Amino acid sequence: MQSLLQTCPARLGLLGNPSDGYEGQVLACTFTDFQAEVCAQPAEQWSLQAGRPEAWKGDLRALWRALEGGQLREGAALLAAALRVLKPLVEQQAASLALSLQSSIPRQVGLSGSSAILIATLDLLNRNWRLEIEPLDVAALAWRAETEVLGIAAGPQDRVIQALGGLLRMDFSRPWPPRVERLDPFQLPALFLAWDPNPGQSSGVVHDRIRQRWQQGEPKVRAVMASLAELAPAGVDCLRQGDDAAFRRLVDRNFDLRASIWTISDRDRSMVELGRNHGAAVKFAGSGGAVVVFPQREDDLPRLMDHYRQAGFGCLRPRLEIPKGKEVES
Known part of the structure; x- marks a missing residue:
């Protein structure tokens, strides 16, 4: 070998x-x-x-x-x-x-x-x-x-x-x-990634408390999860129709739903608010510590990315993967 x-x-x-x-x-x-x-x-x-x-x-x-x-x-x-x-x-x-x-x-x-x-x-x-x-x-x-x-x-x-x-x-x-x-990833609106260079906590720690409330059947947690799940198929419809504005509204809705049951740290919230204050839609890329930002116009990307860098965050426009040989059924 x-x-x-x-x-x-x-x-x-x-x-x-x-x-x-x-x-x-x-x-x-x-x-x-x-x-x-x-x-x-x-x-x-x-x-x-x-x-x-x-x-x-x-x-x-x-x-x-x-x-x-x-x-x-x-x-x-x-x-x-x-x-x-x-x-x-x-x-x-x-x-x-x-x-x-x-x-x-x-x-x-x-x-x-x-x-x-x-x-x-x-x-x-x-x-x-x-x-x-x-x-x-x-x-x-x-x-x-x-x-x-x-x-x-x-x-x-x-x-x-x-x-x-x-x-x-x-x-x-x-x-x-x-x-x-x-x-098709080329159907996505213009976006970029920003992240906190200072590590946060494990995603497992973030999920533990909510999982317990979910398992106990807490109505608010169950309702939020059901609403979050509806965003994915709605987003697919937006991509197929080329409705970037509607897609961005779903992105903001995603974060607001999350924030209604999870505690959001000041640092994470500042990453979200920075983009929103400049007209962009923003949500966590995962469990916190990084956000995906969708500006209103692609021309806004360089200026908005500069704002994130000046605030001390890492920033890049991601190269989306186009896989080969890994087909799935639609």
Whole structure:
């Protein structure tokens, strides 16, 4: 075996999130400016290296113990969790691997950095061992790795959009697999991404409290999630009709619904209000820490991006991914 390299891009939540974790629908896309990169090389024993000079090394039994005992941190834990959901297949392999990870995705700003690592790792193992696992099954494995192995509260959309790529409407109102519709990213209105360079808190922490209220059947939380879910199909209609103004109204509605049940930090709210004060529609790209901004006119992009930079935020116009060879049924 030669060295193998696999990447997975970051994700933008456009409409409906976070209703995906609550039997809802979402519209999201992947973009290639930020990505996770996992490399595999043949080795005498298993090793995991994630951004630090030293790597974890040992046999598989030691790896499972380290994972279950909480001895692995951050990227190494994600690499190990991807292996753990494939445990029977991993243990059948005669050769050990040295897995290494690099990621340019800003941490804890809601751009799906953790799931990108899981998808990249699972895709790499899928290629290396010729497992022929379908993309939606890769997404399900990544979701299990995050929720069951690592105990992180997470909705399914990140794994699905990153396994398939592009611009997708995803409907999670029925049991797995979700209904997925591929759309043309060139139909989206002009947009850009802004993020806080100072990391926030894990998306799992953000979701824990609301999930408990949802499970208890709290009427307000249930009603907000139902309203959020309606935004995704409405947004698809706007794209097909070329109604950018209506799409932007849905974007603002998304944030307002979210803010009605979630506590929004002052820093996150300032990112939203900065764009709104200049006539743009703004919502979180994920669970907070980054926003996707839709100005009224494409000509407004440079000026508005400058305002965000002057306020100390990172800023870019994302290169939306156009995937190949990952078809889904409409």
